Amino acid sequence: MNVPRDQGLGLEQVNGLFVGSEGTLGIVTEATPKLAVLPKRYSVAVVPFPTIHNAVPAATAVIRTGVPVAALELMDETQMRIVNEGGMTRPRVWPEKPTLFFKFGGSNATLAETIGRVRQITEARRAEGFEFARDDREQALLWSARKESLYSLLALRKDGGKMLNTDVAVPLSKLADIIVASKKDAAALGLNACVKGHVGDGNFHENITYDASKPDEVEKAQAAVERMVQRAIDMEGTCTGEHGIGFGKKKALQLELRDETISFMKLLKGTIDPHWIMNPGKVVVR
Amino acid sequence: MNVPRDQGLGLEQVNGLFVGSEGTLGIVTEATPKLAVLPKRYSVAVVPFPTIHNAVPAATAVIRTGVPVAALELMDETQMRIVNEGGMTRPRVWPEKPTLFFKFGGSNATLAETIGRVRQITEARRAEGFEFARDDREQALLWSARKESLYSLLALRKDGGKMLNTDVAVPLSKLADIIVASKKDAAALGLNACVKGHVGDGNFHENITYDASKPDEVEKAQAAVERMVQRAIDMEGTCTGEHGIGFGKKKALQLELRDETISFMKLLKGTIDPHWIMNPGKVVVR
Numbered sequence: 001m002n003v004p005r006d007q008g009l010g011l012e013q014v015n016g017l018f019v020g021s022e023g024t025l026g027i028v029t030e031a032t033p034k035l036a037v038l039p040k041r042y043s044v045a046v047v048p049f050p051t052i053h054n055a056v057p058a059a060t061a062v063i064r065t066g067v068p069v070a071a072l073e074l075m076d077e078t079q080m081r082i083v084n085e086g087g088m089t090r091p092r093v094w095p096e097k098p099t100l101f102f103k104f105g106g107s108n109a110t111l112a113e114t115i116g117r118v119r120q121i122t123e124a125r126r127a128e129g130f131e132f133a134r135d136d137r138e139q140a141l142l143w144s145a146r147k148e149s150l151y152s153l154l155a156l157r158k159d160g161g162k163m164l165n166t167d168v169a170v171p172l173s174k175l176a177d178i179i180v181a182s183k184k185d186a187a188a189l190g191l192n193a194c195v196k197g198h199v200g201d202g203n204f205h206e207n208i209t210y211d212a213s214k215p216d217e218v219e220k221a222q223a224a225v226e227r228m229v230q231r232a233i234d235m236e237g238t239c240t241g242e243h244g245i246g247f248g249k250k251k252a253l254q255l256e257l258r259d260e261t262i263s264f265m266k267l268l269k270g271t272i273d274p275h276w277i278m279n280p281g282k283v284v285v286r
Numbered sequence: 287m288n289v290p291r292d293q294g295l296g297l298e299q300v301n302g303l304f305v306g307s308e309g310t311l312g313i314v315t316e317a318t319p320k321l322a323v324l325p326k327r328y329s330v331a332v333v334p335f336p337t338i339h340n341a342v343p344a345a346t347a348v349i350r351t352g353v354p355v356a357a358l359e360l361m362d363e364t365q366m367r368i369v370n371e372g373g374m375t376r377p378r379v380w381p382e383k384p385t386l387f388f389k390f391g392g393s394n395a396t397l398a399e400t401i402g403r404v405r406q407i408t409e410a411r412r413a414e415g416f417e418f419a420r421d422d423r424e425q426a427l428l429w430s431a432r433k434e435s436l437y438s439l440l441a442l443r444k445d446g447g448k449m450l451n452t453d454v455a456v457p458l459s460k461l462a463d464i465i466v467a468s469k470k471d472a473a474a475l476g477l478n479a480c481v482k483g484h485v486g487d488g489n490f491h492e493n494i495t496y497d498a499s500k501p502d503e504v505e506k507a508q509a510a511v512e513r514m515v516q517r518a519i520d521m522e523g524t525c526t527g528e529h530g531i532g533f534g535k536k537k538a539l540q541l542e543l544r545d546e547t548i549s550f551m552k553l554l555k556g557t558i559d560p561h562w563i564m565n566p567g568k569v570v571v572r
Binding site: 013014015016017019020021036037038039040063064065066068107109110112113267268271272 | 299300301302303305306307323324325326349350351352354393395396398399553554557558
């Protein structure tokens with residue numbers, strides 16, 4: 001059917017439905033963005049911790065103070081080592097520790113206050129340093145490890161090397177536990193895996209590099225993902241925080257939702273796209 | 287049909303759809319709230335202006351600086367006079383001018399900075415005063431006019447007196463124009479009307495008091511509302527910002543949306559509630 005294009009009530013109420021449908025309900029041909037005000041200034045802070053179980057609670061504590069955080073990223077010790085090995089941020093060498101990357105936005109006074117409070121909170125959770133950027137150059141430098149993390153990983157792949165980049169999300173109170181359990185599991189399977197997370201949202205990513213020409217490596221990588229998903233669902237989380245269902249997580253979706261929910265999704269799909277022609281095979285199938 | 291109760295994907299994507307359906311798609315029996323962090327402190331500022339065309343642009347300018355505003359309310363000179371007459375905030379007597387009410391939240395440093403910037407912005411737009419609360423008692427006092435505005439109005443009703451409390455919303459850039467035009471229109475019709483607005487959202491309310499036993503007053507009140515709605519739609523706004531469609535604005539909804547949108551809404555309604563038994567007669571009818 002022809003999806004209506006009005007401003008206002010009709011479409012606003014189905015925004016979430018269409019965006020979350022991953023293209024299975026229709027094609028967005030026109031969008032009106034809502035603009036946000038840019039902060040006057042940004043700053044960045046980088047804070048290494050001895051363990052994930054120090055870093056994640058520190059992140060949660062910062063979120064709970066309500067200080068304005070524009071981004072809050074976690075990278076584990078393996079990811080930090082890979083950034084060092086990749087050498088893209090040279091001559092800078094990073095502590096190979098679970099590390100939080102903060103981006104703050106605001107006025108000068110707000111920034112100074114925020115940085116002070118975050119330093120206090122992280123120090124109380126055994127932070128092993130606290131570097132913050134005093135200008136744009138330092139900001140770019142401190143953010144570079146986060147920025148280069150994916151490329152550093154990709155650079156490590158050998159011939160036939162593939163990477164699974166998968167995500168789940170859990171309540172903040174469970175985040176440290178699921179990260180540690182998933183890292184242990186991957187290590188026990190003998191996989192090359194590292195973790196980074198948008199920890200303010202309870203969302204984290206595991207990057208698994210494996211050799212696609214070896215069936216047992218493929219199998220192990222898939223097993224690691226399946227177990228991570230099951231763990232997230234057991235913790236009242238979700239099988240994907242931002243990467244979506246697509247083809248790869250259709251089974252995971254069935255684990256997460258009750259049959260009635262899947263039926264409801266199919267009912268809406270069949271109503272809006274009666275011939276099931278939109279992004280076929282994704283999310284749910286007939 | 288049985289609406290599913292899972293956490294996660296299924297329901298999150300239909301949140302907007304169900305909330306915006308005004309009960310026409312089903313009954314919400316369970317909800318998981320997302321908590322927000324309370325600011326450390328609040329403060330309130332009250333700022334009168336010579337005209338609506340000074341007050342609204344001042345409000346818009348404050349929003350556009352991105353300072354954290356917890357509430358931003360406008361009350362017109364008529365509403366301020368009615369608060370004085372109602373006497374519920376005595377011994378306090380308010381300037382009978384279009385007045386902005388700000389509520390700010392944040393830390394001490396943020397509040398001090400915010401109040402300074404808002405004072406600067408409003409002074410540049412001919413503010414005729416700037417009072418801000420130094421403690422909780424002053425805060426309650428300054429907010430009291432906003433709090434008592436509806437009750438002051440209700441207290442004015444005589445026997446047979448009714449009140450229409452209706453709202454529309456328009457892009458911020460059009461807000462001053464529609465308020466002034468709607469006030470003029472109501473005055474030309476000889477109606478008792480006053481305006482208050484949640485001006486940060488481009489949303490405002492007109493309160494019209496009339497005698498329900500006099501058919502010509504009823505007719506005039508309805509005409510004023512219909513014309514205000516048409517004006518909002520002409521300005522790319524919406525026929526209601528927060529009060530909803532219900533019974534009263536079903537015609538207005540048809541003015542606002544294209545036929546295809548209404549058909550789409552009916553299609554969803556008929557799919558989810560095939561017997562049309564949920565909140566019957568509201569928003570759209572078969």
